[in-house]
Amino acid sequence: MMDELALFRAIYRIRRFEETVLEEFKRGVFSGTTHTSLGQEANAVGVITALREDDIIVTNHRCHGHYLAYGGDMRALFAEMMGRATGVCGGRGGSQHIHWRNLYSNGVQGGIVPIAAGMAFAEKQKMSGAVVTVFIGDGTFGEGIIYEAFNMARLWELPLLIVVENNHIAQTTPTSLVLAGSLASRLRAFDIPVAELDSSDASEIRVVAEKSTAFIRETSRPAALILNTVRFGPHSKGDDTRAEEEMRLLKLTRDPVRILAERLPLEQVSAVRDEINHWVAQAFSLALADPEAGLEDGLDE
Amino acid sequence: MNKTVLSSLNAGLLDALSQDERVYLLGEDILDPYGGSFKVTKGCSSAFPQRVIATPISEAGLAGLSAGMALRGLRPVLEIMFGDFITLTFDQLVNHISKFRWMYNNTVNLPLVIRAPMGGRRGYGPTHSQTLEKLFMGVPGLTLVAPVNFVEDTLRQEPGNLLASIILQTSDPVLFIENKLQYLLPIHQPQDLPDLEISAFSVDKRSAPIFPVYKIKIAGAPAARVTLTAYGYLAELARQAMLKLAYEEELFCELILPTRLAPFDVADVVESVARTGRMVSIEEGGLSLGWGAEVIARVAESLPGAQLITRRVAARDLPVPAAPSLEKRVLPQVEDILRAVRKVARYGK
Numbered sequence: 001m002m003d004e005l006a007l008f009r010a011i012y013r014i015r016r017f018e019e020t021v022l023e024e025f026k027r028g029v030f031s032g033t034t035h036t037s038l039g040q041e042a043n044a045v046g047v048i049t050a051l052r053e054d055d056i057i058v059t060n061h062r063c064h065g066h067y068l069a070y071g072g073d074m075r076a077l078f079a080e081m082m083g084r085a086t087g088v089c090g091g092r093g094g095s096q097h098i099h100w101r102n103l104y105s106n107g108v109q110g111g112i113v114p115i116a117a118g119m120a121f122a123e124k125q126k127m128s129g130a131v132v133t134v135f136i137g138d139g140t141f142g143e144g145i146i147y148e149a150f151n152m153a154r155l156w157e158l159p160l161l162i163v164v165e166n167n168h169i170a171q172t173t174p175t176s177l178v179l180a181g182s183l184a185s186r187l188r189a190f191d192i193p194v195a196e197l198d199s200s201d202a203s204e205i206r207v208v209a210e211k212s213t214a215f216i217r218e219t220s221r222p223a224a225l226i227l228n229t230v231r232f233g234p235h236s237k238g239d240d241t242r243a244e245e246e247m248r249l250l251k252l253t254r255d256p257v258r259i260l261a262e263r264l265p266l267e268q269v270s271a272v273r274d275e276i277n278h279w280v281a282q283a284f285s286l287a288l289a290d291p292e293a294g295l296e297d298g299l300d301e
Numbered sequence: 302m303n304k305t306v307l308s309s310l311n312a313g314l315l316d317a318l319s320q321d322e323r324v325y326l327l328g329e330d331i332l333d334p335y336g337g338s339f340k341v342t343k344g345c346s347s348a349f350p351q352r353v354i355a356t357p358i359s360e361a362g363l364a365g366l367s368a369g370m371a372l373r374g375l376r377p378v379l380e381i382m383f384g385d386f387i388t389l390t391f392d393q394l395v396n397h398i399s400k401f402r403w404m405y406n407n408t409v410n411l412p413l414v415i416r417a418p419m420g421g422r423r424g425y426g427p428t429h430s431q432t433l434e435k436l437f438m439g440v441p442g443l444t445l446v447a448p449v450n451f452v453e454d455t456l457r458q459e460p461g462n463l464l465a466s467i468i469l470q471t472s473d474p475v476l477f478i479e480n481k482l483q484y485l486l487p488i489h490q491p492q493d494l495p496d497l498e499i500s501a502f503s504v505d506k507r508s509a510p511i512f513p514v515y516k517i518k519i520a521g522a523p524a525a526r527v528t529l530t531a532y533g534y535l536a537e538l539a540r541q542a543m544l545k546l547a548y549e550e551e552l553f554c555e556l557i558l559p560t561r562l563a564p565f566d567v568a569d570v571v572e573s574v575a576r577t578g579r580m581v582s583i584e585e586g587g588l589s590l591g592w593g594a595e596v597i598a599r600v601a602e603s604l605p606g607a608q609l610i611t612r613r614v615a616a617r618d619l620p621v622p623a624a625p626s627l628e629k630r631v632l633p634q635v636e637d638i639l640r641a642v643r644k645v646a647r648y649g650k
Binding site (some may be wrong): 092099112114116119144262 | 325354356357359361362363364366367368369370371372373374375377392393396397400401403404405406408409606
């Protein structure tokens with residue numbers, strides 16, 4: 001069992017990073033847009049700590065948490081979002097288009113799912129033993145291409161873990177307004193086994209994710225994990241239309257940081273917080289001092 | 302008997318499959334005994350049953366799946382049954398496949414070949430006869446290639462060799478544009494065409510694979526008065542028009558045939574137009590915002606101050622009709638090329 005202090009550390013690192021992103025966006029430090037995973041951090045940490053070193057992660061517009069849980073460098077992601085040459089992708093991708101080691105993200109809904117299936121196809125052919133995990137949301141279920149991918153993944157028995165972070169809201173639209181039937185039944189229609197959890201506890205999520213990946217490695221078949229979760233922040237920067245009182249109550253009961261902190265000795269929690277606060281602040285200032293990204297193809301002349 | 306474009310492409314696929322175990326073919330109805338709607342994959346599944354995969358009718362998903370395979374080290378080749386259906390892959394091509402390498406700061410390769418037969422003249426009607434590659438020509442990160450049915454002495458590269466070399470050597474996504482009527486054409490060997498001088502140049506000396514540009518002249522003719530440029534199946538119609546004009550009207554042209562359509566490289570066209578001052582572009586896609594428009598714009602930019610007399614031969618901006626009499630009116634014919642060349646040649650004379 002991975003120790004809960006390490007899980008707490010990983011979750012708090014994402015939290016503090018993304019709080020910094022939202023705070024600093026107001027000051028104009030970042031350009032473009034961002035989608036934070038505040039409140040959903042336990043999904044990233046629970047699932048990704050259940051993966052092996054050579055496994056593959058394919059993620060979406062809300063990808064900072066996945067990147068950081070995977071061990072991604074904070075300065076490089078800050079720099080990417082600030083348009084610095086030292087960014088994860090040299091400033092070319094920005095917040096939602098990053099690639100580092102075996103993690104790939106793209107900012108368009110749905111299209112990453114067949115790509116993840118294709119990666120799983122390749123890994124199966126190469127007999128690498130790697131599992132591909134693709135993170136999608138409830139909103140992604142509106143895109144038809146994912147059903148083509150579910151079909152192929154099951155048909156060709158691909159080692160693909162489909163993680164659905166169901167935060168019950170697509171940008172500003174409640175899922176109930178746009179979804180017929182259920183997420184699970186759509187996956188089961190393709191004979192893809194589904195585990196479903198309603199938790200913000202990284203330890204719990206990790207246990208279920210380990211079972212899913214074990215099933216995939218054993219059978220070389222896809223599996224799905226629906227993680228019912230709560231998005232604390234806005235979809236992007238300031239586009240939250242939900243009632244403040246509702247959000248306040250959810251933050252009391254569903255905060256992954258609080259859930260783990262309550263099970264740990266107070267002084268350890270404080271020490272980790274202080275340490276992470278320091279590293280986040282340092283990563284931020286280093287990125288800020290990094291040089292702007294430039295094109296060196298001579299096209300400006 | 303000469304090889305046809307079809308048999309050459311088929312041999313190219315078999316060659317690529319046999320040379321590299323990372324090559325996979327995917328597509329609808331491509332397994333033997335059927336061997337694909339146009340038989341380009343005939344024999345492939347019998348020879349390589351593990352690496353030739355019959356797929357569901359899911360072009361969008363297949364484009365994504367192939368991209369994922371390519372990002373993780375395989376060399377997939379995806380057949381789109383009718384080029385018209387490539388519209389279903391648009392999001393994958395524009396928002397995913399063409400972007401990954403550059404947006405990930407050149408940290409990935411995506412060696413994917415998507416083959417698509419375009420073209421009409423078979424009465425298949427509005428959704429099975431189109432020539433749609435112009436929609437993809439301005440997409441950064443996407444290479445478009447169309448073979449021609451000529452072989453030249455130094456390169457000895459048939460359509461199938463071109464296809465195989467792309468499958469085996471590319472590190473970026475390539476749309477390989479085929480044409481239904483071109484499949485049936487014989488591949489002209491230089492000795493079969495004593496009337497013509499064919500030379501070939503590599504568009505980019507550093508690139509592997511090599512994308513040749515063919516330059517075709519009437520053997521022993523005086524200086525060409527008009528530059529023609531075409532690609533794919535229309536190269537054959539342009540050749541026919543060029544011979545007719547030479548023998549019946551003593552109107553001599555030279556014909557430039559690129560095989561790599563995008564990224565655009567018009568140096569050879571510019572070189573020719575600098576001498577003739579007159580050019581006709583020939584394509585089967587719709588006229589507006591097409592390949593010819595871009596070629597002409599680039600030639601004009603490359604020859605500041607020059608007087609250029611140009612015309613585009615292309616399909617009318619209409620859906621391709623099913624009725625043979627209507628289809629003939631909408632798609633460019635040899636007669637349309639003749640008319641355009643005469644107009645351009647006559648102007649100011």
